[in-house]
Amino acid sequence: MSAIFGILRFDGKVVAGRDLERMSNTLRHRGPDGRKIVVEGRAGIGHCLMRVNQEDIFEQQPVRDRESGVILAADCRIDNRDELAGQFGIGAAGLRDMPDSALVLRAYKTWGQDCAEHLLGDFAFAVFDPRAGKLLLGRDHMGQRNVFYHQGENFFAYATELKALWALPDVPRRLQDEEIARHFHMVREPHSEGDTFYAGIRALAGGTIVTVAADRTLEIDHYWEPRADPAHENRDEGYYVDKYRSILTEAVACRLRRLSAPAALLNSAGFDTAAIAGLAGPIVIGQGRKLVSLSWLGADPERPTRGDIRPWLEACRRVMPHLDIRQVTGDIASPLTGLERAFSVHDIPSGGTRRTSGYLFAAARSAGACLIMDGFGGDYSLNHRGQGALARLLRRGQLRRLLGELGPHLRATGQSPWRMLSNEILLHLLPYWLIDWQRCVRQKGARAWFIKALREIEGPYLRKLRKANAKTAKPPLESLPLTAMREINRRVANGVSREFAAGWAIPAAAHGLELTRPFHDKRVVEFGLAIPEDLYLKDGLNRYLARKALTDVYPPEFQSRGRLNVGALGDRPIQDLAAPDLLAEAERLAKSEKLAAYFDFDRVRRELARPDRRGPAAEKKNAAVRAVLLAKFIEWFDGSNAS
Numbered sequence: 001m002s003a004i005f006g007i008l009r010f011d012g013k014v015v016a017g018r019d020l021e022r023m024s025n026t027l028r029h030r031g032p033d034g035r036k037i038v039v040e041g042r043a044g045i046g047h048c049l050m051r052v053n054q055e056d057i058f059e060q061q062p063v064r065d066r067e068s069g070v071i072l073a074a075d076c077r078i079d080n081r082d083e084l085a086g087q088f089g090i091g092a093a094g095l096r097d098m099p100d101s102a103l104v105l106r107a108y109k110t111w112g113q114d115c116a117e118h119l120l121g122d123f124a125f126a127v128f129d130p131r132a133g134k135l136l137l138g139r140d141h142m143g144q145r146n147v148f149y150h151q152g153e154n155f156f157a158y159a160t161e162l163k164a165l166w167a168l169p170d171v172p173r174r175l176q177d178e179e180i181a182r183h184f185h186m187v188r189e190p191h192s193e194g195d196t197f198y199a200g201i202r203a204l205a206g207g208t209i210v211t212v213a214a215d216r217t218l219e220i221d222h223y224w225e226p227r228a229d230p231a232h233e234n235r236d237e238g239y240y241v242d243k244y245r246s247i248l249t250e251a252v253a254c255r256l257r258r259l260s261a262p263a264a265l266l267n268s269a270g271f272d273t274a275a276i277a278g279l280a281g282p283i284v285i286g287q288g289r290k291l292v293s294l295s296w297l298g299a300d301p302e303r304p305t306r307g308d309i310r311p312w313l314e315a316c317r318r319v320m321p322h323l324d325i326r327q328v329t330g331d332i333a334s335p336l337t338g339l340e341r342a343f344s345v346h347d348i349p350s351g352g353t354r355r356t357s358g359y360l361f362a363a364a365r366s367a368g369a370c371l372i373m374d375g376f377g378g379d380y381s382l383n384h385r386g387q388g389a390l391a392r393l394l395r396r397g398q399l400r401r402l403l404g405e406l407g408p409h410l411r412a413t414g415q416s417p418w419r420m421l422s423n424e425i426l427l428h429l430l431p432y433w434l435i436d437w438q439r440c441v442r443q444k445g446a447r448a449w450f451i452k453a454l455r456e457i458e459g460p461y462l463r464k465l466r467k468a469n470a471k472t473a474k475p476p477l478e479s480l481p482l483t484a485m486r487e488i489n490r491r492v493a494n495g496v497s498r499e500f501a502a503g504w505a506i507p508a509a510a511h512g513l514e515l516t517r518p519f520h521d522k523r524v525v526e527f528g529l530a531i532p533e534d535l536y537l538k539d540g541l542n543r544y545l546a547r548k549a550l551t552d553v554y555p556p557e558f559q560s561r562g563r564l565n566v567g568a569l570g571d572r573p574i575q576d577l578a579a580p581d582l583l584a585e586a587e588r589l590a591k592s593e594k595l596a597a598y599f600d601f602d603r604v605r606r607e608l609a610r611p612d613r614r615g616p617a618a619e620k621k622n623a624a625v626r627a628v629l630l631a632k633f634i635e636w637f638d639g640s641n642a643s
Contacts, residue, residue, distance in 0.1 A: 015044030076123035143206025203500030232530035272378030278553035334579035377519030381528030386537030391428035408540025453623035
């Protein structure tokens with residue numbers, strides 16, 4: 001991924017080139033193919049270039065339009081190049097040598113601040129229009145590229161990564177404690193859109209444009225949010241099968257067809273990643289390449305903690321000869337190992353528990369890949385799990401359809417009739433609080449013990465913040481009936497598009513990789529939200545459309561594959577929660593008066609000292625480790641401020 005950054009001054013002073021140079025230096029890992037800045041009086045724009053697609057050889061950013069004086073910098077991959085070229089009167093020869101940034105500039109000249117609505121792909125851009133005296137920032141529909149910004153008294157600054165803003169001495173380096181508290185208590189949504197962990201620094205949400213004027217006025221426009229495309233609604237099953245195949249195929253192909261180097265895939269061997277792997281075949285074969293398939297097997301492949309994915313990988317290998325399948329493992333390590341490096345790469349507290357991504361990205365880079373994909377988003381766009389489908393039929397009085405599904409559902413899941421009745425129907429009709437209680441009982445209280453432990457471990461300051469957050473909390477997603485499947489998918493997609501940082505994109509860039517998610521393609525999301533709920537589960541099978549549309553793509557075993565989609569790219573299996581240095585570190589951190597206000601270290605030390613590794617004790621220990629890691633982050637951040 002490339003990077004953009006810049007400054008707009010409100011006091012009439014000329015932007016200092018040394019400030020832009022400092023921002024550029026913090027983003028140098030995103031500029032292996034060149035870095036450049038342009039100063040136009042009170043505006044300064046910079047770009048770091050990482051060539052990924054063939055047209056990137058022609059990139060010379062920031063780009064200036066001679067006629068209007070408009071200056072643009074973009075981190076982008078534009079997928080509707082041919083459509084835009086037709087609208088702009090650009091012929092095939094001209095388009096062949098035209099970088100994506102030139103198309104974004106033409107889009108701005110044609111449609112102004114509405115230009116993002118006409119773009120498809122992953123993008124973040126900055127446009128300074130000297131005639132209008134305004135700066136325009138834009139982020140793609142599902143937020144696959146990042147833009148962070150700070151508005152000070154005399155200037156406005158923005159950058160692809162947070163750390164570039166801190167290169168400016170007037171940008172505050174201060175934690176936003178309310179968000180730290182929300183993170184510790186695992187509240188996913190920020191207090192308000194654009195909030196980050198840092199005071200004075202906000203993030204542009206996906207599907208959003210921000211316009212900054214010379215008088216310090218800042219206007220935010222949401223040009224898109226996840227919704228069903230009306231063109232795909234109220235169609236027959238054949239239509240959805242055909243469109244599923246064609247839309248997802250194009251979403252995968254447009255990410256691969258212009259690459260200048262091989263691509264990689266984080267492959268958990270589930271329905272989502274196997275779909276990407278199979279559909280990539282014709283493109284990579286035509287390029288004379290293979291798709292590098294990377295799968296995480298954990299610290300001990302013989303004792304998988306989340307299901308053994310190797311049989312499914314072998315099934316994919318058999319029918320997808322274009323895959324270069326590589327299985328990645330890692331040693332069990334203390335969660336403290338390499339922690340400060342992880343914090344500095346991720347810019348967020350949870351960076352300390354994301355070492356699996358480091359293993360996988362390093363493997364992709366060593367294989368020569370420049371782009372990496374994953375299957376995130378499949379469950380809430382195209383490959384529906386169908387939870388609550390039978391209960392929905394009962395709630396809506398569709399008894400004939402319900403009776404017709406019972407037999408196939410029993411055969412597909414292997415459940416007893418009573419278990420199916422309780423788990424698939426009655427459970428989904430209960431109020432959420434009762435469902436949550438029932439889940440806790442089934443899990444022997446694991447989740448309840450973990451949440452309880454988090455509250456027991458919090459110190460007085462964190463407790464105060466939690467209570468304050470609770471007063472302004474938004475209604476949780478779980479407040480919806482579990483049978484409202486389509487609305488749940490829409491809300492999840494909307495939440496993802498509004499996240500302040502695209503998951504794993506920043507650490508991927510640190511390894512010289514561009515991360516992209518085909519299931520977050522705007523076309524995929526808008527089609528997925530139009531799929532009738534009746535097709536979420538049919539003939540006893542969830543992911544029904546996926547199995548039918550990709551019959552010749554998936555291995556045959558996928559047609560009878562059970563509901564559980566085993567395999568994950570998670571991180572906990574490589575962490576030793578009993579590592580002795582955790583207790584020693586808790587002892588040291590307890591001496592800090594500031595950190596003692598966040599956490600009850602006496603309780604933390606007691607939980608870490610417990611020998612038990614199962615049941616409630618294990619959940620309490622996990623909560624204690626979470627406290628130590630967050631305390632380490634706060635300490636690290638304070639220390640980086642002093643350096």
